[in-house]
Amino acid sequence: MPNSSDGKITDGPRGPKPRKMLSRRNIILYGTLIFVAIYYLVPLYVMIVTSLKGMPEIRLGNIFSPPIEVTFEPWVKAWAQACTGLNCDGLSRGFWNSVKITIPSVFVSIVIASINGYALANWRFKGANLFFTILIFGAFIPYQIMIYPLVILLRDLGLYTKLPGLILIHTIFGMPILTLLFRNYFTTIPEELFKAARVDGAGFWGIYFRVMMPMSLPIFAVAIVLQVTGIWNDFLFGVIYTKPENYPMTVQLNNIVNSVQGVKEYNVNMAATLLTGLVPLAIYFISGKLFVRGIAAGAVKG
Template sequence: MADLQQYSHGAGWKNAVLRGLLYLVLILFALYYLFPLFVMVSTSLKSLTEIREGSLISLPRVITFDAWTYAWNDACVGVTCSGIKVYFWNSVKMAIPAVLISTFLGAINGYALTKFRFKGANVVFALLLFGCFIPFQVVLLPMSQVLGKLGLASSTPGLVMVHVVYGLCFTTLFFRNYYVSIPDELVKAATIDGAGFFTIFWRIILPISTPIIVVSVIWQFTQIWNDFLFGASFSSGDNAPMTVALNNIVNTTTGVKAYNVDMATALLTGLPTLLVYVLAGKYFVRGLTAGSVKG
């Protein structure tokens, strides 16, 4: 920590003023970042009439959860008006398998690429890594054809496959960087103890991978849950994930614009990732910076 504070022993009042200013600036920024969240929550709890009469920052006079229940049960996505619950579960059914599969593959790839290096392991890694950086627009057209040929077009398994394939490079990167910092001697010791490739992986490497598993799961979950491009391109109607449904509701031009429902839907869409972030964000940062394992 750049503890420069400890060095500033100047005039007391001048310091106090500076500190006060510092906190003021930080609080103003905090308000800026919180403002949209506040607007979302307060709007979602208002009735439409109150929205039209009141202002953006006014608190709801009467708190009503109508918008939330309407969004969950009755909101119209396209022509079907059965709420976004269907799409919420679509996203869950898509995200969980995709996160688990891509994390597992990343772990075993990272392990193989660092602890059982073969000739060309670096090249293989570099080639895999490249996939992290391509703009996905460049694979959209072939992918939609391949999904069609495989009979996976507009299906949740199809989206799972897409997310696994393009998440692999990230998970491999995470695990590889983590495993590089684990001493090779651990694997050597286990080899001399008589353990083989998979035994070492299951019994020794995986049990000490918790920090990076957390990173990989959080990253993949937010990526997949928040994805819109693949969802919009490779799903349709009842198979769409949450983000696509949200966009659909918000941009529907027919009928009265129900801002409270939009905001409730947006909150519902953002809630899982926000929850993950608030509960486990600490471990995410810690895991990303986690270096070697003592022992």
């Protein structure tokens, strides 16, 4: 029996009882996680290996087999040569249109929503609760019912079929839910910091830029991921509020995949799909840790 420091004999080892690696709980937990991972990764695997095959190999029919001879020709064609209607410049034009749409939409909506959330959380103005209620109501209105009124509005503003019109649409639709996220996050920041800044003479903008923004990187990461993903992957607004030369990447992808002319090139279709999804995926991986911190720190708390 082991001796203690005071010379007395102890009853045995102390501390928490070690857990079994193959307990029922662990088997269910890890089994579920592995099943879900396989469920999502198998289609991605099929897309990748198909995009690296030539059409003769694809016609053999084994979609799960790795490519016998790797070729990047489908990727080149999807980016710069695939035809979308009368144009045969692939996804490249749609990519730059999506960049022009996404960057200002994300920037403007996040800036305005963060200021709104900051004001609602820390500066109680008259009618703040009514304003917040209207924003929340707007966040849950199905946007499909507003498509036609927005067509009329953009037409009267002279922005219909133009990129600024689509940027305006994405900015407006992103602000309600982002305002909710920022407001809930700012309420989790200790109020003493806000009061101390007020005592030191800081005003509305001084507190926002010097206190709130430096402490809010996680929620900004959450907002960026949500907005980039939503705007970049949007198809409906892009096809309704723009014209062919201004189509975003998703509309170009739809035109390539659903083309009824010529041979159905599945490798080009898969490469085009992967190219379209690379930007949101890269944004998520770059800001992944901040995204998780923002969610955990109050991004979805009521």
